[in-house]
Amino acid sequence: MSKKIFWIIGIVAICIIGIIVLKDVQQESVVIDYENQPFLGEETAPVEIVEFGDYKCPHCKEFNDSIFPIINEQLVETGKAKFYFINYAFISPDSTSSARFAETVYQELGNDKFWKFHHLLFANQVKESEEINLFTNEFLEAVLVEIASPEETKQVMLAYNEGKGDAALKKDLAMAKNLGISSTPSIYIDGKQFEGGSMNDLIDMVEEATASGE
Numbered sequence: 001m002s003k004k005i006f007w008i009i010g011i012v013a014i015c016i017i018g019i020i021v022l023k024d025v026q027q028e029s030v031v032i033d034y035e036n037q038p039f040l041g042e043e044t045a046p047v048e049i050v051e052f053g054d055y056k057c058p059h060c061k062e063f064n065d066s067i068f069p070i071i072n073e074q075l076v077e078t079g080k081a082k083f084y085f086i087n088y089a090f091i092s093p094d095s096t097s098s099a100r101f102a103e104t105v106y107q108e109l110g111n112d113k114f115w116k117f118h119h120l121l122f123a124n125q126v127k128e129s130e131e132i133n134l135f136t137n138e139f140l141e142a143v144l145v146e147i148a149s150p151e152e153t154k155q156v157m158l159a160y161n162e163g164k165g166d167a168a169l170k171k172d173l174a175m176a177k178n179l180g181i182s183s184t185p186s187i188y189i190d191g192k193q194f195e196g197g198s199m200n201d202l203i204d205m206v207e208e209a210t211a212s213g214e
Contacts, residue, residue: 029191030179034084036168038106038114040072041082047209049081052088052176052186055098055121055135063185064122070199081189081206085118087172088181094135096169101140101156103165103172108156109148116147137161 032050039048049071053060068083075081087103089095098121106114120143126134137157144153159165187194189202190209196202 030188032086032179032188032191033171033175037084037086038111038118039082039084040115041076042079043082045076045079045082046213047075047081047190047206048084048188049075049206050084050086050188052086052179052181052184052188054087054089054091054095054184055102055125056089056091056095057184058125060185061122061125064119067199071202074199074203075206080210086175087169088176088184088186089169089173090184097137098135098140099172100165100169101135101144101160103168104156104160105144105148107164107168108159109152113147113152117144120146 032048034048051060051063051068053063071081071083076083087099089099102114102118102121105117121135124134124139124143137160140160141153141157144156148156187202189205190213192205192209194202194205196205
């Protein structure tokens with residue numbers, strides 16, 4: 001979260017400049033283990049876009065609110081790419097608890113409920129100055145209730161308290177460490193870290209990855 005990428009979303013009557021974080025440029029293609037990771041998009045989509053993020057990171061919230069909808073509309077829903085979220089939980093204890101809980105939601109309730117919960121967590125993020133330890137068990141359960149039945153909520157809470165999200169989170173953190181990630185959100189496209197400065201750059205990189213894979 002130490003450095004920022006500046007994304008220019010577009011020139012309109014009222015323009016919004018989305019700011020997201022990116023670490024140092026990394027040109028080499030790296031191996032990312034996509035197995036059992038939550039994703040959006042068609043299974044056959046030719047390109048993988050990955051966000052390494054932290055539910056307590058304000059820049060990740062900005063990304064989720066302003067940039068992700070464009071990626072989803074222009075690249076995911078069109079079948080050009082799949083979008084993955086992998087945890088790099090490092091900011092506070094809340095980062096770890098929320099990531100573990102989200103992993104448990106994914107394991108117990110599946111991909112669709114995970115993404116609903118994922119977006120709600122960012123929607124409920126507050127500034128650290130307002131609330132340091134927000135993501136208590138009670139809070140996470142209250143968020144889950146918004147998208148899950150009482151039976152599903154009880155199932156997730158039991159699994160969470162039994163530590164069933166731990167292994168998946170450890171896998172994510174180990175992957176982030178091996179890649180040398182030190183800031184969030186960090187974006188990878190087919191194993192290459194995105195280093196551009198606009199949505200056009202990102203779209204171009206996806207198209208280049210598609211062409212290279214043909």
